[in-house]
Amino acid sequence: MATVLLPLAVIYLLGSAGLGVQATSSGREGLRLTTDARMPGYLYVRPTGRCTPQFWSSGREPWPNMVPLDSSVSKVFGSMLLERYEPGLTLLEATQRNDDIGGSVFFKLVKQSSAALLNAYSRPGFPYTAWEIKSLVLEALISDAAAALQAEQFKQANEACH
Known part of the structure; x- marks a missing residue:
């Protein structure tokens, strides 16, 4: 379950940060790393384990x-x-x-x-x-x-x- 959620979370974070999946000239999908003015300079995540x-x-x-x-x-x-x-x-x-x-x-x-x-x-x-x-x-x-x-x-x- 965690192995499925992690890639989805990465894709979501990339998409919301202005980075996304886009078709390349060869027709295959790939990651295009672009910067976005709205993108923060850091990513901060607080621990959310089941005892925090x-x-x-x-x-x-x-x-x-x-x-x-x-x-x-x-x-x-x-x-x-x-x-x-x-x-x-x-x-x-x-x-x-x-x-x-x-x-x-x-x-x-x-x-x-x-x-x-x-x-x-x-x-x-x-x-x-x-x-x-x-x-x-x-x-x-x-x-x-x-x-x-x-x-x-x-x-x-x-x-x-x-």
């Missing part, structure tokens, strides 16, 4: 019963998070955030830890338990460096999960 924050925010799979969609981050991880995040921030909103790129390390931490918690409840063999994740988040709140390191560790676990 993007996956959990997509609604493609039901959330674990232990963590309802409208659970607030401060109720799930503890009231110490109220110092860094708004009181009404839910886990769903945390996974949907896109201010983690170039933003505060604490935004990255809440996004990746929310996904890690969902993975701990729903993915057998996930490298962290729910209690470990909750404890590590509270420990990471002490500094920017601790938050950045913990967010990266959760990100790696989330992206490596199957």
Whole structure:
């Protein structure tokens, strides 16, 4: 299935970037590489595996019963998070955030830890338990460096999960 989707995705991306399939003088179809003023200078793709924050925010799979969609981050991880995040921030909103790129390390931490918690409840063999994740988040709140390191560790676990 993936071998079929990848060529289709490449053709779609080439077509939307101003590159396309066009008949050559010999009558056979071939790729004609042309530039287009609308073509961006880069292609950026965020990981969308089945354990990433993007996956959990997509609604493609039901959330674990232990963590309802409208659970607030401060109720799930503890009231110490109220110092860094708004009181009404839910886990769903945390996974949907896109201010983690170039933003505060604490935004990255809440996004990746929310996904890690969902993975701990729903993915057998996930490298962290729910209690470990909750404890590590509270420990990471002490500094920017601790938050950045913990967010990266959760990100790696989330992206490596199957």
